[in-house]
Structure formats: C-alpha cells, structure tokens
Amino acid sequence: MGINIKNLYVNYGGLDVIADLSLTIPEGCFFTLLGPSGCGKTTLLRTIAGFVQASKGNIHFQSQDVTRLPPHKRNIGMVFQDYALFPDKTVAENVAYGLRARGESGDAMMKKVRHELEHVGLGHVMDRHPAALSGGQRQRVALARALVIKPQVLLMDEPLSNLDAKLRIQIRETITDLQREANITTVFVTHDQEEALSMSDQIGVMNKGKVEQLGTPKEIYATPRTSYVADFVGAANRLNVRLADANADGTARIQLGGASILARNTLPSAVQEGILIMRPEDLRLRPQAAADGQGLQGRIVKRQYLGGKTSYKLALDGDIVISVESHGDNHDGFEIGTDVSATIDPSKAMVIAS
Amino acid sequence: MMIKASDLRAPWLWLSLAALAVLLVFIVYPVVNILTASVFGGGENGWSRLLNDPRGLSAILNTLILATIVTITCVLIGVPLAYVTARYRFFGKSIIALLPLITLVIPEVISAQTWLMALGNNGLITRFFRDFGIQLPTFYGWFGLVTVMTFVYYTYVYIGTVASISGFDATLEEAAQSLGTSPALSRIKVMLPVILPSILASALLVFTMVVGNFAISMILSNRLPLLSVVTYQAAVSEGGAAPVMQSTYATVSVVMVMLILFFNRWIISRGRFEIVQGRGAKPVSITGWRGAIIGLLASLIVIISLVPLAVIAVGAFTVSRGPVMQWGNWTLANMERVFINAPQPLVNSLIYAGVATLIGICFSALVSYLIIKKRNAVTPWLDYISSIPLALSGTVLGIGLVVSFNAGWLPLTGTATIMVLALLVRRLPFGMRSSQATLHNIPNSIEEASISLGSPPLRTFFKVVLPMMGPAIASAAILTWTTSVSELSASILVYSGGRETLTIQVFRLIGSNLMAYASAYGLVLIAVIIIPIVVATKVFKVDVFASK
Numbered sequence: 001m002g003i004n005i006k007n008l009y010v011n012y013g014g015l016d017v018i019a020d021l022s023l024t025i026p027e028g029c030f031f032t033l034l035g036p037s038g039c040g041k042t043t044l045l046r047t048i049a050g051f052v053q054a055s056k057g058n059i060h061f062q063s064q065d066v067t068r069l070p071p072h073k074r075n076i077g078m079v080f081q082d083y084a085l086f087p088d089k090t091v092a093e094n095v096a097y098g099l100r101a102r103g104e105s106g107d108a109m110m111k112k113v114r115h116e117l118e119h120v121g122l123g124h125v126m127d128r129h130p131a132a133l134s135g136g137q138r139q140r141v142a143l144a145r146a147l148v149i150k151p152q153v154l155l156m157d158e159p160l161s162n163l164d165a166k167l168r169i170q171i172r173e174t175i176t177d178l179q180r181e182a183n184i185t186t187v188f189v190t191h192d193q194e195e196a197l198s199m200s201d202q203i204g205v206m207n208k209g210k211v212e213q214l215g216t217p218k219e220i221y222a223t224p225r226t227s228y229v230a231d232f233v234g235a236a237n238r239l240n241v242r243l244a245d246a247n248a249d250g251t252a253r254i255q256l257g258g259a260s261i262l263a264r265n266t267l268p269s270a271v272q273e274g275i276l277i278m279r280p281e282d283l284r285l286r287p288q289a290a291a292d293g294q295g296l297q298g299r300i301v302k303r304q305y306l307g308g309k310t311s312y313k314l315a316l317d318g319d320i321v322i323s324v325e326s327h328g329d330n331h332d333g334f335e336i337g338t339d340v341s342a343t344i345d346p347s348k349a350m351v352i353a354s
Numbered sequence: 355m356m357i358k359a360s361d362l363r364a365p366w367l368w369l370s371l372a373a374l375a376v377l378l379v380f381i382v383y384p385v386v387n388i389l390t391a392s393v394f395g396g397g398e399n400g401w402s403r404l405l406n407d408p409r410g411l412s413a414i415l416n417t418l419i420l421a422t423i424v425t426i427t428c429v430l431i432g433v434p435l436a437y438v439t440a441r442y443r444f445f446g447k448s449i450i451a452l453l454p455l456i457t458l459v460i461p462e463v464i465s466a467q468t469w470l471m472a473l474g475n476n477g478l479i480t481r482f483f484r485d486f487g488i489q490l491p492t493f494y495g496w497f498g499l500v501t502v503m504t505f506v507y508y509t510y511v512y513i514g515t516v517a518s519i520s521g522f523d524a525t526l527e528e529a530a531q532s533l534g535t536s537p538a539l540s541r542i543k544v545m546l547p548v549i550l551p552s553i554l555a556s557a558l559l560v561f562t563m564v565v566g567n568f569a570i571s572m573i574l575s576n577r578l579p580l581l582s583v584v585t586y587q588a589a590v591s592e593g594g595a596a597p598v599m600q601s602t603y604a605t606v607s608v609v610m611v612m613l614i615l616f617f618n619r620w621i622i623s624r625g626r627f628e629i630v631q632g633r634g635a636k637p638v639s640i641t642g643w644r645g646a647i648i649g650l651l652a653s654l655i656v657i658i659s660l661v662p663l664a665v666i667a668v669g670a671f672t673v674s675r676g677p678v679m680q681w682g683n684w685t686l687a688n689m690e691r692v693f694i695n696a697p698q699p700l701v702n703s704l705i706y707a708g709v710a711t712l713i714g715i716c717f718s719a720l721v722s723y724l725i726i727k728k729r730n731a732v733t734p735w736l737d738y739i740s741s742i743p744l745a746l747s748g749t750v751l752g753i754g755l756v757v758s759f760n761a762g763w764l765p766l767t768g769t770a771t772i773m774v775l776a777l778l779v780r781r782l783p784f785g786m787r788s789s790q791a792t793l794h795n796i797p798n799s800i801e802e803a804s805i806s807l808g809s810p811p812l813r814t815f816f817k818v819v820l821p822m823m824g825p826a827i828a829s830a831a832i833l834t835w836t837t838s839v840s841e842l843s844a845s846i847l848v849y850s851g852g853r854e855t856l857t858i859q860v861f862r863l864i865g866s867n868l869m870a871y872a873s874a875y876g877l878v879l880i881a882v883i884i885i886p887i888v889v890a891t892k893v894f895k896v897d898v899f900a901s902k
Contacts, residue, residue, distance in 0.1 A: 051528055071531040072540070078532035084525040088547040098533030149533060 008057035035206035077146030085130035098149035257316025263349035282348040295343035370732040384754030391601035400602030413579035421564040432511025440519035446649040461840030463569035468662035494576035514556030566747025568843030669873030677867035688874035699859040707838040710777035718785030748843025792826035
C-alpha cells in the first residue's frame with residue numbers, strides 16, 4: 001500500500017508548518033523522515049496518521065483518499081515516542097486492543113496476540129503490566145500492538161529515542177526485520193542520521209516544513225544536494241570557494257589555503273562561487289615531506305584519539321580549519337604541530353550551490 | 355533497622371526520640387484513652403449500651419446513608435465539571451479556577467449558616483416563595499444536609515479528578531484511535547480506567563469528611579440523629595462523669611474512617627499506574643450553544659458555591675431584632691460588636707491559630723526531614739503516628755484531649771494550651787504532607803555536597819535543606835493557618851468560657867438564632883482567612899495550592 005501526498009499544507013495558528021509538500025512512498029518501502037526538531041517531520045507523520053488535519057492538499061493510501069478520514073478508520077499501526085502503552089492493561093490486553101476494536105475475541109484472537117508477542121520475543125511477559133517492563137520491552141510491546149492488526153501503513157515517531165545506545169541498535173534490527181517480513185509500507189521519523197542511514201530504503205531529509213532531498217541512504221550521504229543536507233547527514237567540511245577554472249569533464253580546480261585541488265563541479269556553467277563539501281573521512285593525511293607539494297598544506301592543531309580512528313583539526317593558510325578523520329593502521333600517527341598535507345579523491349570532493 | 359553506635363553520636367536519633375515522645379503523649383495517649391474508656395470507663399461497657407440504644411444505632415445508619423448519598427452527588431457534580439474544565443475552553447471557565455479557593459475560604463459552619471439564611475424557615479428564598487403562596491420543604495434534615503454538604507464537598511472530587519485528567523497522557527487516546535476505536539470510545543476505554551482510582555480516592559475522602567462532619571450536621575440535622583451529633587451530645591451530657599458513651603461513639607467513628615482509609619490505600623496501591631512522560635491534552639475550544647450551555651452550568655455550580663459569601667456580607671450589615679432580620683435596613687452595629695464590644699473571639703482566633711501554625715510548621719518540617727532523609731529505627735513510627743489525625747474526626751480528637759488532659763498528671767482543661775493543642779494536632783497532617791513531598795524532591799546529593807564542603811549535618815539542614823523547603827513550608831503554613839482558623843469540631847469540645855474562637859462564636863450565635871451577629875463574626879472570620887492568602891500569593895508569590 002503506497003502513500004501519495006500531494007501539495008500538502010498544514011497550518012498551526014496561522015503559520016504553515018508544512019507548505020506545499022508532495023511525496024510518494026512506494027509500497028513496502030521503509031521510508032524515513034530525517035531532520036532536526038522543529039523541521040515538521042513529526043507533524044507530517046501525524047498528518048499521515050490523521051491526528052493533524054491538512055489545511056490544503058491530500059493524502060492517498062494507494063487509491064483511497066484518506067485526507068478527511070479520522071485516524072481510527074485509516075487502518076494504520078502507530079508506534080509512539082513514549083510507547084503510549086495503556087498502563088492499566090496487561091501486555092496481552094494492550095496487544096489485543098486493536099483486534100478487539102476490530103470485533104475479534106476469544107481464542108483465535110489470543111492466538112494472534114501470543115504469536116505476535118512471541119515474534120518480538122516477549123511471549124513470557126504477556127500478563128505483566130507495562131510498568132513492570134524495561135524500556136526495550138515496552139518498545140517491543142508497542143511494536144507488536146501496532147503490527148498485530150496488520151495495518152496498511154506503519155507509522156513510527158522517534159520510537160528509539162528513549163532507549164540507551166546498545167538497545168537502540170538491537171531494536172533497530174528487530175524493526176527492520178519485522179518490516180521486511182511483513183512487507184509493510186513504513187514511515188519512520190527520526191533525528192538520528194545513523195538510524196536513518198542504516199534502516200531505510202528511502203530517506204527524506206526535512207528542513208523548515210519541506211523535503212529538502214529525497215533519495216536512498218547512499219545518495220543522501222554521497223551526493224548531498226544542499227549544504228544543509230551535507231551537514232545534517234554525516235559531518236562535512238563546508239567552505240565557501242571560488243572556482244579557479246571549470247573543466248569540461250565536470251571537475252573544477254579550486255584554490256584553497258595556498259594549494260589547489262580538484263573537485264566535482266555541480267554548479268551551472270555561469271556560476272563561479274559555491275560551497276566545497278569534503279567529508280572528514282575522505283581526506284588522506286601524509287607527512288608534508290613525503291607529499292611532494294600535492295594536496296592541502298597545513299599543520300595539525302588538534303587531535304582526538306577515538307579508538308578505531310583519530311580525528312584531527314588541520315589549520316591551512318588563511319585561517320581555514322578543516323576536520324580530517326584518519327582510519328587504518330597507524331591512524332593516530334600525527335602529533336600536534338606536525339606539518340601535513342591532505343589529499344582527496346576528486347570524486348569525493350564536491351562543489352555545490354550556496 | 356538496628357541502632358548502630360554511630361547513630362548515637364549524630365543528633366538525629368535523639369531528635370527522633372524527642373519527637374516520638376511528643377507524638378505519643380499528644381496523639382497516641384488520647385486515642386488509647388478513647389478506646390479503653392469505651393470498654394472500661396466507669397465500670398460500664400459502652401458497647402452493650404450502644405446495642406440497646408435505638409437512637410445511637412440509627413445515628414450510625416443515618417450517617418452511612420448520608421455519606422453515601424453525598425459522595426454520589428459530589429461525584430455527579432465534580433467529575434463532569436472536572437472533565438469539561440480539563441478538556442475544553444469555554445466562556446466563564448476562569449471563574450471555575452476559583453473553586454479550590456472557595457473550599458478553603460468558607461468554613462463549614464458558615465456554609466451551613468448562610469444556606470439556612472437563604473432556605474431556612476425564615477430564609478430569604480423561603481420567604482420569597484411564601485409571598486407567592488409556595489411552601490418550600492423544610493431545610494432541616496436530609497434535604498438541607500445533602501444540599502449543603504454536596505456544595506461544600508464536591509470541590510474535593512473536582513480537584514482530585516481535574517488533576518488526573520490533566521495529567522492523563524493524551525497519546526494513549528491517540529494510540530487507541532490508531533488501533534481503530536472512535537475518539538469517544540477511546541476516551542471511555544482508555545482514560546476512564548486510568549483516572550478511576552483518583553475519582554474513587556476523592557470520593558472516599560468526601561465519605562470520610564461527611565462521617566466526621568460536625569458543623570453542618572449540628573446546625574441542620576435537627577431531630578435526625580447523626581453520629582457526630584450524638585457523639586458531641588454524649589460528650590456534653592457526660593461532662594465530668596466517666597466518658598463512656600462519647601468514647602464508644604468516637605471509637606465507632608474511628609473504626610469507620612480507618613476502614614475507608616485502608617480501602618482507599620488498597621485502591622491506590624492497585625491502581626497506581628505509571629504514566630510515562632504524560633503529554634496532557636490541550637483544552638479544545640467549544641463555542642456556540644454547546645459552549646454556552648456548558649459555561650452556564652459550570653458557572654451556576656460555582657456561583658451557588660459562592661452564595662455563602664454574598665449572604666454573609668449582606669447579613670453582617672443588616673439590622674436585626676433578636677432572631678428577626680430586617681433585610682434592607684443597614685447598620686454597622688454588628689461589626690461594632692465584633693471589633694469593640696466583644697473582640698475576644700477575634701483575638702483568641704488570631705493567637706491560637708498563629709501559635710498552632712508556627713509550632714505545627716516547625717515540628718512537621720523537622721519530623722518530615724527525619725522521616726525522609728534520616729531514617730532510623732524510630733522514624734517509621736513518627737510517620738505512622740503523625741498520620742493518625744487523618745483518621746480522627748475533630749469531635750473524636752476533642753474528646754481524646756478532654757479525656758486525657760482533664761485532670762491527672764497533665765491537667766490542661768481551661769487553658770489556652772489545650773486550644774492550641776487541638777488545632778495543632780488536628781492540622782498536623784497538612785504540614786507533614788507538604789514537607790514530605792518537597793523533601794522527596796530534594797536529592798540527597800545536594801546535602802552531601804554541602805557536607806563534603808565542610809558544613810556539619812545540622813548546619814546543612816538549616817543552610818541548605820530548609821531554604822529549599824521554603825516555598826512548600828510557606829504554602830503549608832497558609833493552609834495550616836486557614837484550616838486552623840476555621841476549625842470548630844475539636845476546639846468546641848475543649849474550650850472554656852472566655853476562650854471562644856471566631857468559629858465557636860459563630861456556631862453559638864447560630865444556635866441562638868442571632869444571624870446578624872453570626873454574619874458579622876463570620877465575615878471577619880473569612881477576612882482573617884482570606885487576607886493571608888491574598889498577601890501570600892500577591893506579595894510573596896507563594897503557590898498556596900502547591901501542596902494540595
């Protein structure tokens with residue numbers, strides 16, 4: 001069941017928190033809305049659920065227009081940030097709630113409940129109350145409750161944000177496994193880029209009520225179209241630059257800190273100024289003596305050892321400081337004060353419009 | 355918990371023991387005296403006399419019936435009112451915010467008096483209808499009791515319910531809707547079970563207050579026997595003789611209230627659901643005819659609750675000739691009497707309530723600190739004993755004090771001390787509850803930080819903990835003051851000539867049917883209650899209802 005959103009507007013107190021948003025989510029897709037708080041991602045999710053009314057535009061589930069349908073008639077499964085488990089009901093009764101609302105009862109229903117709970121590994125806590133569960137268990141009950149009703153779409157509002165780091169990774173897998181298995185169209189809201197990159201088929205990066213870029217995790221990460229996306233998804237050195245000269249093969253030469261490098265050029269032909277994007281992990285460090293004048297010339301001013309990698313700050317000429325992450329053997333081999341040169345593969349450096 | 359040698363060096367154990375001694379003498383000893391006097395007092399067994407006394411038995415039955423009816427009517431008014439104020443915005447909603455204030459400000463004796471002035475045999479409304487040839491039913495007995503008690507006590511249901519509805523996590527309703535139940539059904543299926551324990555708890559509170567109610571029962575029951583009335587009458591008629599029947603009735607009342615409190619505790623322990631990160635629902639605006647009707651009904655309830663204030667203000671300045679009120683003719687004579695001719699009740703009220711508040715607040719701050727932060731073998735007992743007054747009606751407490759300190763090793767009868775003691779013991783739970791609540795919220799690490807910086811424990815208490823408790827102590831002090839000033843049922847049993855307080859004076863004047871004088875004293879009484887509240891909230895920005 002795909003979701004089709006057309007020219008959607010949502011208005012809160014005279015302010016358009018979502019303005020003219022169109023989006024198509026294909027059937028069975030794990031779609032993530034990624035963005036910082038206040039970007040409108042939760043509002044969009046709640047509009048898809050029906051808890052927020054669209055002021056203009058419409059939302060279709062496949063061919064059915066659900067724009068004016070109240071939430072309880074949309075056949076959705078929703079997982080809330082704070083789980084929203086009914087505190088007075090047992091785990092089993094929580095999961096059974098949606099089935100009962102659909103007129104089911106008796107052994108056949110309880111069998112479904114048990115099956116769903118066993119599926120998320122909670123067959124043994126059926127008779128407990130939510131208060132007696134750990135955070136991860138509550139999350140899985142919420143998931144079972146949303147899935148047992150076989151919804152058309154599954155909506156999840158930052159479901160992992162209340163869990164600790166280890167558990168988050170575990171439940172991430174549970175969620176994607178269940179989603180693939182049920183092949184259910186899913187909209188997942190998060191502000192955590194790692195979550196978005198690791199779980200999604202498609203990501204929509206949101207900013208100020210608009211989808212700023214839409215694509216697969218790899219597209220979003222490797223070819224950010226805006227400086228905002230580059231910065232929000234992963235880390236990036238973002239430097240205002242002027243093209244020294246643009247080549248016909250789509251690369252351009254750029255003068256930076258007394259050196260010159262090659263980068264991919266996405267600017268229209270008349271434009272000379274843009275933003276150079278370089279991810280810290282794409283830069284390679286060498287001792288200056290061994291570099292033969294190639295790459296950006298600078299001096300290490302900060303150094304943070306992070307176990308599997310080391311993060312450096314490199315000062316270039318002209319008060320420019322860039323971040324570089326070194327991996328591999330001897331990644332911590334440069335001391336503060338060392339003169340180094342940093343090179344980057346021209347396909348990894350990119351100039352985009354400012 | 356064992357007592358360790360190190361405990362003996364710190365001051366806390368010794369302070370705990372001192373507090374325990376005080377509580378044993380002034381709370382446990384009186385209660386034990388009541389319980390024993392019902393069986394052994396004067397060589398007679400009160401229980402066998404009770405079983406052969408139809409008036410006593412019917413008093414118990416009537417009290418249970420009355421409490422049941424009033425509890426139901428209070429729920430019927432309080433819960434819908436709470437629901438609409440928590441979930442909707444409508445015209446006139448702001449006056450409903452006055453509700454908690456009204457319960458504090460108007461002493462029960464004044465509610466009873468003013469309802470009587472409006473609907474009694476010679477009341478304003480009664481006479482108005484009589485002029486048209488319509489005879490209203492007599493206000494004495496069931497009709498008046500249920501009406502007045504309902505409008506006095508429904509606010510407790512309202513306050514208890516509105517808090518739980520506002521705190522109810524609205525995402526639960528959304529979850530129910532996302533699973534396929536309609537908005538209305540979601541509310542019933544998901545919200546009702548969660549808020550039911552608080553409704554029940556506040557309903558039971560109303561039940562106990564009706565059982566213990568003295569002022570309204572005395573003034574309006576007329577010939578209908580009620581437990582608190584027969585208890586008081588037994589206490590008066592037994593005088594200096596063996597306190598057999600008063601103790602028996604008092605024991606019945608204690609047992610009744612204890613049973614309800616245990617039931618309440620059981621409900622709370624079963625129903626305390628953990629609400630994770632509740633996101634309360636935003637009130638929805640209703641306008642049009644629905645909004646108008648809801649606004650009108652809600653305002654009506656509040657306005658009826660405010661009637662006593664209006665009646666008393668008018669009555670205080672109305673000319674009277676004995677029991678006859680000459681409505682429409684104004685005078686200052688009544689007020690003159692309060693301030694110039696007979697100011698003793700005013701002075702007494704200020705002194706007794708002031709001293710009781712001061713001692714009560716200091717004592718409860720210290721004892722709460724011991725209970726929460728300095729646990730030792732003694733402190734659980736401090737906790738149990740200091741909450742005993744919750745199970746005692748004022749009448750029972752008064753009897754306990756009279757029986758215990760009439761003569762013997764500590765004769766206090768006729769002194770100002772016993773007046774203060776009655777107020778102090780009766781209102782102690784107010785201070786204890788609010789102090790304990792704040793202390794729970796002060797992390798131990800704060801104290802440990804102070805001690806680690808070289809400040810000794812006792813100094814840390816005064817320099818760090820006490821200032822943090824400040825706001826809660828202030829609000830508890832206001833509550834203790836207002837409830838002490840309006841206290842009647844305990845003080846009327848222990849007072850002696852010349853030690854009348856304002857409430858006692860009002861009560862006696864109502865008994866003599868001198869409503870104009872009663873109104874004047876009543877108006878001053880309300881002023882004595884309101885002025886500190888206004889000063890505290892406006893000048894010192896104290897949140898009076900923080901601990902309620």
